[in-house]
Amino acid sequence: MNTLDYAVLLIAILSIPAYGIWKTRGKRNLDTFLKGSGNSSWLVIGLSVMATQASAITFLSVPGQGFESGLGFIQNYFGAPFALIIIAAVFLPLFRKLNVYTAYEFLGKRFDSKTRLLGAGLFLLQRGLGAGITIYAPAIVLSTVFGWSLDGTIIASGIVVIIYTVAGGSDAVSLTQKYQMAVIFVGMIAAFAVLIWKLPPGFGFSSAMTIAGSMNKLDAVDFSPNMQSRYTFWSGTIGGLFLALSYFGTDQSQVQRYLSSGSLRESRLGLMFNGIFKIPMQFGILLLGAMMFVFYQFEQPPVYFNQAAWTERAAQGERDQFRTIESQFADVHARKRIALENWITAAHQGRAADASQAESSVRTLQKQSDELRQQAKLMVGGGIKGNKPASDADYVFISFILNYLPHGLIGLLVAAFFAATLSSKAAELNALASTTTIDLYRHLLSRDATDAHYVSASRWFTVLWGAIAIGFALFARLAENLIQALNIIGSIFYGPVLALFLVAFFLKWIRGTAIFWAAIAAQLLVIALYFSIDISYLWYNFIGPGACILFAIAIQASLPRGKEPPAPADA
């Protein structure tokens, strides 16, 4: 990072939040602070929904996934378009009709107070845990770029987000997210362009795709019915549908975004914008990772991308072993590069037999290279996690940025990570504070206070949740891969919450007591299954609501009739 990078970084990360705070100054009643001003267009809502989900983890961790495993992770998002259609058609009109601040208020109106508190409590638990991980991701970038301690960086960046959210509220969050997305898109597209430009002369995008394809990095869709395979078409479409229904339909950080419009039409179009562009966006980010894989076929990569951890472990002893593996890796890479050039030359000259032989050599050498990297991961992981290999996937993209991008663009990319953190983290903190204020504080402790009092309480809850998120972030380094850790936490807790809403919408004869105990039983079942059987975590998004709905039907059928009041007609 040089002066130009710092200038770009500072201008980008300070001007956008400052603009948001200035633009929304003076608008401080409970409605605007928690819901926004109500005049957001569909594009603002669409970008706001996208920005809330696309945290810095998306832009840091997903290219690493593409580098390691290819495009297969995209199947995780296959259920999203269907979920967004269901939310736009069913959930949204009801939320708007009841004019609620939080999704869990709706549960209180449909069922009872204890079910509302359960929904809010499960949201606060899982989102509070997830918030820690989203604050950890940019801290990796900063600690790598500036050489700061990771813990100090987590605390400092967390404080910046807290100040911004406390000052701006929901309106500032929505208003600035479109500019933050613009910075992110420009940064990612520029990184992609530089990556292709830096490939060897005469070696274009098409050749890069051919290499990626022959190394199985473009294998995006797996139709096999294997339940243990983490990402398949079926787990992504069915499990992903339930995960996306839960996330977009019941997670307050998202509900708050699309309730910020004054019109049902704008909210629906904002959701449909995401239904269309979510998969292409993730495809672009994963493809960037696959192209980095091709790039590193020609440039010598480190055997382990988190060089700080590698150096630290090497210094703790066994230094010779670390040097040996580095030299073996460099040797395999050099031979692979020669084989690769032979393959491409033979293919261009139409010598099919030579091309096939060279391609076979490349594959063999790639296998050796992968084995050496796995050995390196075990050597680093052995010191901190028993015999489990450490993961460096989250360091692949930042390592490329720092070593190969021109100055100015480095600053822009670091600013893009910051922008992503600000936009998603601020929306999360805003939602956590809203839920705590409306569903716990106002509902249980202080029913008749003034708007100013609740706005003030919401600000203090923002600070509290920010502090909790920082605390979790300090432990997030134990996670195998950030984006997966976030999805696993969501998959464990989202199911029963989604079931609360599905029963509320579609099974009107089921009452509060039945669904309350069913949700608790289903949550315990999902936790027990997670620790006892080995299936893709995406299936828990299906198992959780399925079990909860079955339990609710059974409990309601066994309860004596007439003890609870019927559900309100408009719910």
Place this chain on the structure above:
Amino acid sequence: MIESQPDANAADTDERSTGLPLLRNWRAVYLFVVACFICWVVILAILPRVFA
């Protein structure tokens, strides 16, 4: 009752109309989103074969 009538009509129009030039009702919008999804799955499924 007289005052609330325009609001009810406005809400009804808001619910029915998409405001889009070609996709005039919500069913058409939802079908368009599903069609885009199918296109993406097909593209992703044939991508490795094209660049094998």
